[in-house]
Amino acid sequence: MPRAAGMPSLSELGLDTVGLRGVETRVQMRSEVMGYSRHGPALNVDLYQMTMAAAYFESGLDTTPTFELFVRELPERRSYLLVAGLAQAIEFLSGLAFHPAQIDYLRSLPSFKSVRDDFFDYLSSFEFRGEVWAMPEGSVAFQQEPLLRVKAGVIEAQVVETYLLSMVNFQTAIATKASRIAAAAAGRPVADFGTRRAHGPEAGVLAARACYVGGCSATSNVEAGFLFGIRPVGTAAHSYTMAYGSEELAFENYVKAFPEDASLLIDTYDTPNGARRAAKFGQSLGSVRIDSGDLVELSKKVREILDGSGCAETKIVASGDLNEYRIAELLKNGAPIDMFGVGTEMVVSKDAPALGGVYKMVDTGKEGADSYAVKYSAGKETYPGAKQVFRNADGAGNYESDTIGLADEEPGKDRITLLELVMKDGSPVKSAASLDDIRSAAAENLARLPEKYKRLEEPEDYPVRTSEALEELRSKAAEEMEKRGQGPKG
């Protein structure tokens, strides 16, 4: 994998080499319009985080609160979450810094005109130095369970909210969707073909990563191959055939360029005819792709043609508006499809396109009763206290139920502790897991989740309880807040 192991030199950045500078400079310029800044992601925040930061700073509040990132309710049609996005979250926290140009911009905003210079000086040396606990990527999680817990100086803990949410919400939504699709494919490989429908170019790359975590085997996205080492795959488009004006000629030229393992798209005109034309290439023909029509009928017909022409080894790839339900239906009807290419429905998680993860303060960082952080906004009540998730498994290692408890509770016998320390004093405590290890962990976690909790139709609710200690803290906090006139009744 072509990932930098250390600090890249200027030469590696391509900036002291005349021949490269043109390309790099164009890249740098372009990023201004492209939706990400050459100055890093520090301004990928909601403005209110910066106004809160200024108010904290000006008032001298110097606490070390705890925040938790969790999903209140599972989205429609989802019976579990497959956690992803932690690697990017940690990278973000490790490198977070405000560039002078970004600070100048904040200073220029009308709402900041009364904010004193001290605050902007503080930003110029800002670093995230907090402690982070998180469920490893590939974990299976449920409603109300913290996926990530941050304890840091109040400003540090506050300003990282938006980035953490957008990264973890998105990748978790997509990994979860992909895991359903991979399960429906019942062992047949699934490739992500969705970049063109993703929410912009970066979303396509991140979706490819999340799909891989969720069980996909490959992606059409070359950047995801380059950055993350995922195997890029692809056949050809209809336009390729059209460019030559003849399927024969198009196929011939493709096989000439890729003689070892050509993959031909055979449905541009008439699919069975396309299959016959493709079958002429015999051993060179690695696979054929069908992207339209009745995939059950066509895949059977194509299989017959291939088998009858000495192409028994040639695989059939199917694509075209697939999702977990359509794949299950195709296989139920005996479609001899060897691999699925899934696009739109997977990379935007079409039936549940947004995961509503939130990032909430659970401990103010003050002492005793002053530490309680709860809110009583209608329908958005929170549990106070830094938490841990304990998982009960049976003798065979199958997951039975979860208990959300306080971070300092004893896990007890045979309970798995889900949140691990991942950052201390702003630095990762260990090197990042490889993407293949994450993918294997996801597969194992999903295997341990009994079928009744993950079937596509009417799954049962996985039992998630709260511990006695947590309920006690909640009651005490509610009493205290009520006493102070800040309780549920005001």
Place this chain on the structure above:
Amino acid sequence: MPRAAGMPSLSELGLDTVGLRGVETRVQMRSEVMGYSRHGPALNVDLYQMTMAAAYFESGLDTTPTFELFVRELPERRSYLLVAGLAQAIEFLSGLAFHPAQIDYLRSLPSFKSVRDDFFDYLSSFEFRGEVWAMPEGSVAFQQEPLLRVKAGVIEAQVVETYLLSMVNFQTAIATKASRIAAAAAGRPVADFGTRRAHGPEAGVLAARACYVGGCSATSNVEAGFLFGIRPVGTAAHSYTMAYGSEELAFENYVKAFPEDASLLIDTYDTPNGARRAAKFGQSLGSVRIDSGDLVELSKKVREILDGSGCAETKIVASGDLNEYRIAELLKNGAPIDMFGVGTEMVVSKDAPALGGVYKMVDTGKEGADSYAVKYSAGKETYPGAKQVFRNADGAGNYESDTIGLADEEPGKDRITLLELVMKDGSPVKSAASLDDIRSAAAENLARLPEKYKRLEEPEDYPVRTSEALEELRSKAAEEMEKRGQGPKG
């Protein structure tokens, strides 16, 4: 707006300044994991575009085909599209280049092992030198209408497909959704609050841009303010109030930091009590935000409290799972809300989260009958020929119907020609429109679209016809393809 006007110097890039290098280097390193490469977006392609490119190159195909980007059918619940994303598309095409590291990666792929060095040499000097026609951003468009037309060397035209699609599909989907929400707000400003639920950080920034095109007035996304000059806005989070453990103290410290125009979130505990506590700040209190509960009832009560406490000028901002339907309902019920903050539903276009735009070859670039580019994949038939969209308007300028015709047809009297030349020989023909001009154009186009075509419930279908000349070409192409054994029947 802090957008670079020319080539940034190394110093502007922060790379020859010791004090900055730390930040920049961390940014550069991070980008490897963050989902976009420091080498630019050239690998944001589906692999099949690179395999097709190699096959074209190896076979010596040297045509100049035409491709069109269009949406086959409007998504669920949509009666028009509001076009966005062109600025980014043009920037991408203008700067597209393959970095040596990217070429090395392609060369390393097993499937490319038989591809000759000539192809990789070609990539190293690759530039997009084509011609592009497009509907200006802010245009109102319909099914089957080309939003973008590219004529370029066959490899150039092919490899840009994925990026163009992901950018135009996404921004168009979001601008369209935002325009519905802005319409429902009936003149009251709408702010985008959605970054945390966007599909990754870049998607949040691009969504903010598209929402602005669609009629939003502001965004919570600071990066979108920095890059695009959109006004960033924000109040505070519930955690802000919780951090101080007392609403009084939290409000006091906020107003101290932002004395001119403080905006307070008043629903952390009990909303009417929050309103009373906020009202004490009188003139300093620019706005209050309610994020939960029965927004009709609460906004009325809060208005009463504010008016009765000398805060008649204080605005009420409402947020919390809003969309066009909920906003219309709130206003119908007389909720005295002055501004809406809309998040999740808008930035992922929740009820139609993917726009199915496609990029299809419509002319092979060869002569005569060899120029026909059509396909007959079931349900995915295409119209051949480079096209133009002609719009009929009545005397008052209101849009009546569209005709999709051939690019060289005479527009005829009183017809508006929608696609404009935007790039020639790979360079933009004029400087990009300002985002405010795009937003104004969008507002004007939407105003010219009669109400019956854009109402939220059961809109009529806007009439889109095809010209006689286009139908003639389609018939001729079908005859010819049939003759060659590549027609709809094979």
